Amino acid sequence: MYGNAYIDPNEKPKSIIDGEDLIKLAEFEARIARGEKIEPKDWMPREYRKQLIRMIEQHAHSEIIGALPEGTWITRAPGFKRKLALMAKVQDEVGHAQLLYSAAETLGKSREAMINDLITGKSKYSNVFNYPAYTWADACIIAWLIDAGAIINQVANAKGSYGPYGRALDRICTEESFHLKYGHDNVVTLATGTPVQRKMVQEALTRWWPPIMHFFGPSDKISNHTEILMRWKVKMATNDDMRQQFLNMYVPKIWDLGLTVPDTNLKKNEETGLWDYTEPDWDEFKRVINGGGPCNAERLAVRRMAEEKGRWVRAALLQKDEKYVTPLA
Amino acid sequence: MQHIKELLYKMADDLLVLGHRNSEWTGLGPILEEDIAFSSMAQDKIGHAQALFQILFELGEAEPDTNAFMREAKQFHNSQLVELPNDDYDFSTIRHFLFDHADQIRFNMLSESSFEPLAKVARKIKGEIKYHVFHADIWLVKLGNGTEESKARMQSTLNMAWNYALGIFEEGDFESPLQSENIFAGEKELQKRWLEAITPTIEKANLKIPSEADWNPVLGGRKGYHTEHLDQLVNEMSEVFRIEPNTEW
Numbered sequence: 001m002y003g004n005a006y007i008d009p010n011e012k013p014k015s016i017i018d019g020e021d022l023i024k025l026a027e028f029e030a031r032i033a034r035g036e037k038i039e040p041k042d043w044m045p046r047e048y049r050k051q052l053i054r055m056i057e058q059h060a061h062s063e064i065i066g067a068l069p070e071g072t073w074i075t076r077a078p079g080f081k082r083k084l085a086l087m088a089k090v091q092d093e094v095g096h097a098q099l100l101y102s103a104a105e106t107l108g109k110s111r112e113a114m115i116n117d118l119i120t121g122k123s124k125y126s127n128v129f130n131y132p133a134y135t136w137a138d139a140c141i142i143a144w145l146i147d148a149g150a151i152i153n154q155v156a157n158a159k160g161s162y163g164p165y166g167r168a169l170d171r172i173c174t175e176e177s178f179h180l181k182y183g184h185d186n187v188v189t190l191a192t193g194t195p196v197q198r199k200m201v202q203e204a205l206t207r208w209w210p211p212i213m214h215f216f217g218p219s220d221k222i223s224n225h226t227e228i229l230m231r232w233k234v235k236m237a238t239n240d241d242m243r244q245q246f247l248n249m250y251v252p253k254i255w256d257l258g259l260t261v262p263d264t265n266l267k268k269n270e271e272t273g274l275w276d277y278t279e280p281d282w283d284e285f286k287r288v289i290n291g292g293g294p295c296n297a298e299r300l301a302v303r304r305m306a307e308e309k310g311r312w313v314r315a316a317l318l319q320k321d322e323k324y325v326t327p328l329a
Numbered sequence: 330m331q332h333i334k335e336l337l338y339k340m341a342d343d344l345l346v347l348g349h350r351n352s353e354w355t356g357l358g359p360i361l362e363e364d365i366a367f368s369s370m371a372q373d374k375i376g377h378a379q380a381l382f383q384i385l386f387e388l389g390e391a392e393p394d395t396n397a398f399m400r401e402a403k404q405f406h407n408s409q410l411v412e413l414p415n416d417d418y419d420f421s422t423i424r425h426f427l428f429d430h431a432d433q434i435r436f437n438m439l440s441e442s443s444f445e446p447l448a449k450v451a452r453k454i455k456g457e458i459k460y461h462v463f464h465a466d467i468w469l470v471k472l473g474n475g476t477e478e479s480k481a482r483m484q485s486t487l488n489m490a491w492n493y494a495l496g497i498f499e500e501g502d503f504e505s506p507l508q509s510e511n512i513f514a515g516e517k518e519l520q521k522r523w524l525e526a527i528t529p530t531i532e533k534a535n536l537k538i539p540s541e542a543d544w545n546p547v548l549g550g551r552k553g554y555h556t557e558h559l560d561q562l563v564n565e566m567s568e569v570f571r572i573e574p575n576t577e578w
Contacts, residue, residue: 067356067364074352075562078570078578079394080379083352084372090355091368098361136569136578194576302357310359312482313418316475317360 016047016228032233037163040106051234052162053107054123060100061118061125063093065299066146069129073139085182089143092175099171103164119304127285128211130293137190137197137204144183145208148250149215151176152242161233184253191257198258205254206262213280214288216243247275330388332503333444335406336513337388339501339551340435341381342407345397346559347428348374349566350415359418366464370425373457380450387446398570402559408550410493412559419482420490422472426465426530427494431523433458438519443511466530473534484536491539495520495546 017025024043031038038044070090077083101111117123128146133139151173158169190201217239220226229235247266254261265278288296351371358364382393390396405412410428415421436458439451472479498520507513531538549555570578 064356064361071356073569074355075349075565076568078572079398080375080382082578084375084379087352087355087368087372087375091365091372094356094358094361094364094368098365101361189577193578194573196573197576197578306357306359309357309417312476312478313359313363313472316472316479 016225017045020045029231032161032231036161037166038161039163045232047228048232048234049107051229052165053104053109055157055234056100056104056107056165057109057114057117058124058126060097060104060114061123062129063097063100065118065125065129065303067093067097068299068302069131069133069295070139070142072133073136076136078136082186086139086143089179089182092179096168096172096175099168100165103168106164115307119300119307121291121300124289126215127289127293128215129299130288130296131208131211132295134207135200135204137187137200138207140183140186140190140201141204141208142183143179144187145212145250146215147176147179147183149212149242149246151180152245152249153216156236156242159233160236188257191259202259205259209262210280210284212246213243213277214282214285216240216246218282218285244274247277251275332501332506332510333447333512334385334388334390335501335503336507337381337385337447339406339408341378341385341397342405343411343428343432343497344374344378344381346405346407346562347411347424348372348378349562350411350421351425353415354421363418367421370461370464373461377450377454377457380454381447384446384450394570395574398567399574400563402555402563403553405553405555405559405563406551407555407559408493408496408499409547409556410490410496410550412550412555412562413493414558417482419472419479419486422465422468423483423486423490424494425461426469427490427527428497429458429461429465430527431494431497431519433462434522434526435519438514438522442513447512469530469534469536473531473536480535483534487531487536488539492543492545493547495544496548496550498523499546499548499551501551 025045028038028043028045028048038048067090070086070093074083074086074090077086101114104114105111114123118125128142133142154169154173154176158166158173160166160169187201190197192198219240220238226235226238248268251261251266251268263278265276267276268274269276287293291297348371351367351374354364354367355371356364358367378397379393382390382396385396386392391399410424413420413424433455436451436455439447440455442448442451469483473483474480498516500516504515504517508515528538
C-alpha cells in the first residue's frame with residue numbers, strides 16, 4: 001500500500017533537462033511515446049533516474065513502515081481466521097518492499113543506502129503511516145481504504161515507462177486486490193455487527209478520513225516539471241484525478257454500510273460529475289510529512305532498532321569469498 | 330479419550346504460542362527475507378494449531394476460536410520454550426531449530442498413529458514442517474560459522490535454551506495408554522530421535538551441545554506452570570476477541 005510520491009513544492013524550478021544530450025533525449029522520448037519500456041541498462045536522463053529512485057524508494061519504505069501499524073494487530077487479531085489472514089496480508093506488504101527495493105536497485109542505489117536514508121529521515125514514506133491504529137477497527141479501515149487508495153495509485157503507475165517498476169507493480173496490484181477484499185470483509189463484519197463493533201468502526205473511519213484524503217497528496221500544480229514527468233511516463237495521473245477516482249469508487253460503498261463520512265460537504269456534483277469535498281488541511285499534511293505527526297518519531301525509532309538489532313546477523317551473512325551479482329528485477 | 334486430548338492440547342498450544350511469537354518478527358526482521366520467512370512459518374504454525382483444535386472440538390471440547398482465545402495462561406499446556414519472548418535473532422533461530430526438529434519428528438511419528446484423525450492431519454503437516462527444519466538448519470550453520478560475534482551468540486544462546494528445549498519432552502500422565510494403543514510412541518522415544526537428528530547439524534554449525542551433567546529440563550509447562558511472559562502473550566492475543574466473545578469478528 002502506498003500513496004503518491006511526495007515532491008517537494010520548494011524544489012528549485014530549473015529545467016530538469018539541463019545539460020542532457022538532446023539527440024539521445026529525443027530518441028528516449030520517442031521510445032516512450034511508442035509505448036516501449038525503459039530497461040536498467042538503457043540510456044535515460046539524469047532526472048528520470050533520480051525521480052524514479054525517489055518514487056520507488058518512497059514506495060518501498062512505505063511498505064515496511066506500513067507493516068508496523070498493522071503488525072501491531074496481528075498479535076491481537078480476534079480468532080484464527082483473522083489472525084491468519086492479517087499475517088498473510090502484512091507479509092505481502094513486506095514482500096512488496098523486497099520487490100521494490102530490488103527494482104530501485106536496478107537504478108543504482110543499494111538497498112542498504114535506501115534503508116539508511118529512511119532511518120536517518122532523509123527519505124520519506126507515505127504520510128498515512130504516521131498516524132496510529134488505535135483499535136482493531138483502525139486496522140480494518142486501513143486494510144480496506146488505504147489499500148484501495150494504493151491500488152488506484154499503483155494501477156496507474158504500473159503503466160509507467162520504467163520496466164522493472166511496472167513489472168513489480170503488476171504483481172503488487174494482484175496481491176493488493178486480495179487485501180482490499182480482506183479489508184472490506186472485515187469492515188462489513190464490524191459495520192453489520194453488534195453496537196460495540198459498529199461504534200468501533202465508525203470511530204475508526206472518522207479518525208482515518210483526513211489521512212485518507214491526504215493520501216493522494218496536494219493538488220498538482222501543472223508546471224513544466226510535472227509536464228515532463230508525465231511525458232516520460234514517470235507520473236501517470238494527477239493527485240486530484242486519483243482522489244476523485246477513489247471517492248467515486250468508495251464513498252458509495254461506505255454509505256451502503258450505513259457509515260458516516262465526517263465531511264458534510266461531501267457529495268457528487270451532478271453537473272461536473274466530480275465530487276465536492278472540504279479541502280483537507282494541507283498545513284497539517286506538511287507538518288506531518290516533515291516529522292510532526294503523532295507517530296513519525298516512533299516509526300523511525302522502531303525501524304532503527306530493528307536495523308541495529310539485525311546488524312550482527314547481516315555481518316555474519318557477508319562472507320568475503322562470496323560473489324554478489326547485480327540485482328535482477 | 331483423555332489421553333488423546335492431553336496429547337492434542339500440548340501440541341496445539343505449542344504451535345499456537347510459537348506461531349504467535351514467530352509473527353512478532355513481522356516488520357522487524359534483520360533482513361526483509363527473514364521477516365517474510367518467519368511470517369510464513371507463523372502462518373503454518375497457527376494453521377497447524379487450528380487443525381489440532383478442530384480435532385479437539387470433534388472430541389467434544391470448545392470450538393477452536395473459543396478454546397484458543399478464551400483460556401487463561403494457566404490452562405495452557407505448551408512447553409515454556411515457546412512462550413519466551415523472541416529476544417534477539419539468535420534466540421529465535423535456536424528455538425526455531427530445537428523446536429522444529431522435535432515437531433517434525435513428532436508429526437512423522439504421528440503420521441502412523443492408530444488415531445486416524447490425528448494421523449491424517451500429521452501426514453499433511455509433516456510435508457510443511459520439512460521446510461521449517463530446512464530453514465532452521467541453514468541459519469544455524471550460517472550463524473554458527475559466521476563472525477566471532479555470531480559464533481559466540483549462538484553458543485551462549487544454545488546453552489541457555491537447551492534446558493527449555495528438554496522441557497518439550499516433559500511426560501504426561503498418559504504415556505502408557507498412548508503407547509499401548511499405538512497412538513504415540515512417547516516423549517522419551519521422541520527425545521531420543523530428536524537428539525540423533527540435531528547432533529550432526531549442531532556439529533556442522535561448530536557448536537557444542539551442553540554436557541549431559543548440566544541437563545536439567547525446565548518442566549511444568551505441560552501442567553499449566555508458566556513464566557509471566559505467557560500471561561502477557563495470552564492477554565494480548567485475546568484482547569479484541571474478549572470484547573465480545575460470542576460474536577463474529
